[in-house]
Amino acid sequence: MRLTHFILQRIFIILGFSILFYSCQNSEKKEGIYIVTTTGHIADLVRNVVGDKATVVPLMGAGVDPHLYKASLRDLKQLQSADLIFYNGLHLEGKMGEVFHKLSRMKKVFAVSDGIPKDSLLMVDAENHIPDPHIWFDVQIWLYCLDKVCKEMILADPENKEYYLKNTAKYRRELNGLNSLIKSGFQTIPRNERLLVTAHDAFGYFGRRYDVEVIGLQGISTLSEYGLNEITTLSRMLISRKVKAVFIETSVSEKAIQSVIEGCKQQGHLVKIGGSLYSDALGAANTPEGTYIGMQKVNLKLITEGLK
Ligand SMILES: [Zn+2]
Secondary structure, three states: OHHHHHHHHHHHHHHHHHHHHHHHHHOOOOOOEEEEEOOHHHHHHHHHHHHHHEEEEEOOOOOOOOOOOOOOHHHHHHHHHOOEEEEOOOOOOOOOHHHHHHHOOOOEEEEHHHHOOHHHOOEEEOOOOEEOOOHHHOHHHHHHHHHHHHHHHHHHOHHHHHHHHHHHHHHHHHHHHHHHHHHHHHOOOOHHHOEEEEEEOOOHHHHHHHOOEEEEEEOOOOOOOOOHHHHHHHHHHHHHOOOOEEEEEOOOOOHHHHHHHHHHHHOOOOOEEEEEEOOOOOOOOOOHHHOHHHHHHHHHHHHHHHHO
16 A cells, blocks of 8 residues: 555656646747737737847737637746737737736736727727727727837837837838728718628727728627627618628628628618628738738728628
């Protein structure tokens, strides 16, 4: 009995050391500044500021829904070995709030949304002060997040201050160009027909900035349910305004949107799917829609062509 106990004890000690050694190897310090972000939008924003001074890794790839995302063991290791972490905040990463809260006690963890003046936020529930987290859809609001990243990078790495300021100014010019492009793009569509129907309510900021009426079938988070009433009301609205297209999203199930198309069809009105919009996730890396500016341009083309 004693011998078995002794052998078991040895096995546990050896196992313990192996696990410790393995974790040390995996959390090995990477060369240069190592930054981890949640979404691809934020990774792209940070990359435009840091250039070649840091490695930037997003946890969520193409087609991933941040509302439902849970950190894997691999993600936790990456977060632990990061020098800086940037996330969206405003409860976009619904299931990761606790992780960031704990990590913020030991390292630099920033919500890019902290750079936005409170009165610029769109409220989905004003009474309970619940803001819409889809801030990247208003390019002018995204500029506040750009400044927030630049400010934190200068504090973290003051030696490269001029470099970060120069990169930020360059990207600001590009974003201002994008903002004008989206604005002028929508002016080609008559106001009454500027109705953007999507799978979930991600385009609120987009609608406010670019003067487009926006309806998401599911709520602000993909967690919320949609019902028959919403589908009936929406079908009637599409019919009365002769809207030609509705849109699906790359990171959300298209089931709800298909119900609306079916609802219209039963009443003799044909509505097509105008395309799959990039909402809460960028496209694949190394494609035009794999960058923030690229995904905005693809969306703009799909929406304006679909509604015409
Ligand atoms: Zn969303």
